[in-house]
Amino acid sequence: MKTTQQQHHPPSSFPKHFFNAQIHLHKIISNFLIFAFGVALGASLNIYLKDFPFQLYSTQNKYSHLSTNNPPSSSPPPQSLNIPTNQTKAKTSAAGPAPPIGLKEYTKSPNILHEMDDDELLWRASLVPRRRGLPFKRTPKVAFMFLTRGRLALAPLWEMFFKGHEGLYSIYVHANPGFNDTMPENSVFYGRRVPSKNVTWGEPNMVKAERRLLANALLDFSNQRFVLLSESCIPLFNFNVVYSYLMDSNQTFVEAYDLPGPVGRERYRHKMRPQITLDQWRKGSQWFEVDREIATEVVSDEKYFPVFTKYCTPSCYSDEHYLPTYVSIKFWKKNSNRTLTWVDWSKGGPHPSKFMRTDVTIDFLKKLRHGSKCEYNGKRTNICYLFARKFLPNSLDRLLRFAPKIMKFN
Ligand SMILES: *[C@@H]1O[C@H](CO)[C@@H](O)[C@H](O)[C@H]1NC(C)=O
Ligand SMILES: *[C@@H]1O[C@H](CO)[C@@H](O)[C@H](O)[C@H]1NC(C)=O
Ligand SMILES: *[C@@H]1O[C@H](CO)[C@@H](O)[C@H](O)[C@H]1NC(C)=O
Ligand SMILES: *[C@@H]1O[C@H](CO)[C@@H](O)[C@H](O)[C@H]1NC(C)=O
Ligand SMILES: *[C@@H]1O[C@H](CO)[C@@H](O)[C@H](O)[C@H]1NC(C)=O
16 A cells, blocks of 8 residues: 555655656565465465365265164174274274264174173173163074084984074074084084083083073074074974964973972082072973073073082082072073973983984874973963974984974975
């Protein structure tokens, strides 16, 4: 402004050409200043604009997950509810802020592999939602838990049983860790072995294995019914019958009875008082069926199970007494006190009868299926057993032959 004023009021003593030169210089300076300002403005705008579209893009990207419900591709692998490991922590922090949390990773069937020890696993499995309603869709599944020493010789029969019912069952196999898995990739048993420990029949570590199986199965929210089976068990009915029998029942199936004598009450140890008294002591088959509530309570039990591990040994057989006693103390109202797994003790002795190839006849299977009377949901029925044992590996070919016709497998 000053320069233009000077233009209008030049000192009259200066020669004209000098005056003109001065005006010219002023013009150059002012033009330069405008140019410099322009450059600076342009440069800073450029930086700002460069930043802006990037922020806009990443913001859009971040919130698009909310509307589509798709987990971001950088989310950690679906290791279920696992407490994040170092690896996953490193991964998310490298990719920026952690993705927003959702329900999906908590409710879908988790990976069967985990890195938890028993204490960690039982703790995780004991977490229960307190709200009753489900804010997501869930198809209830039956967890078939196989407690085996080694090979599942009757696997082909079970394959036939499960075929076509994917999504309605989960399989868990607890075999001794030394056993080398040889299940083919197209088998329903492929990759279904849970982290395991050695098991000695009759010892408390057998019940530990049962709790380990229950805990693994509880990690899948879809599992609502839990069946324990052995490698010598067979199904007596087809999948649809077994599934609805279990899902529709208002009772659980843990065999429990009070038996006087050396293999019943005399196995009770007086040191178990006061937590467990003699009149609470029960015996039963270890091949059980429970619902999700009992399964959760069994893995959470810190009162009765420690008493068993401490005092129910030796020749006490926790596997025949812990669950019958525990369920009879806490859940006697909804337990049927009967087992769903048929077995033959009629020959006497400490072990039930084993059935081989020639024992397996159509009449024999019919007898197992409908040869008893019992109660189901308050009504009399002749379907009392869904499974049976003990079947030797050499009975397989006959079972495979009769199953489609008698058991209506298809
Ligand atoms: C986690 O990382 C830290 C340092 O990188 C290491 O000291 C620690 O042992 C790691 N923990 C596990 C569970 O891997
Ligand atoms: C398990 O079996 C596979 C194939 O038969 C063999 O390569 C592997 O060494 C075995 N592992 C053990 C621990 O025996
Ligand atoms: C498990 O049992 C097998 C056979 O009885 C034995 O060879 C192995 O050493 C045991 N493993 C452990 C960890 O006790
Ligand atoms: C199961 O046994 C308990 C005693 O342990 C008894 O109170 C209950 O009524 C029995 N339930 C049925 C269905 O028989
Ligand atoms: C199961 O249902 C039957 C028939 O409705 C009823 O009589 C019985 O009391 C129920 N049992 C339990 C444990 O709810």
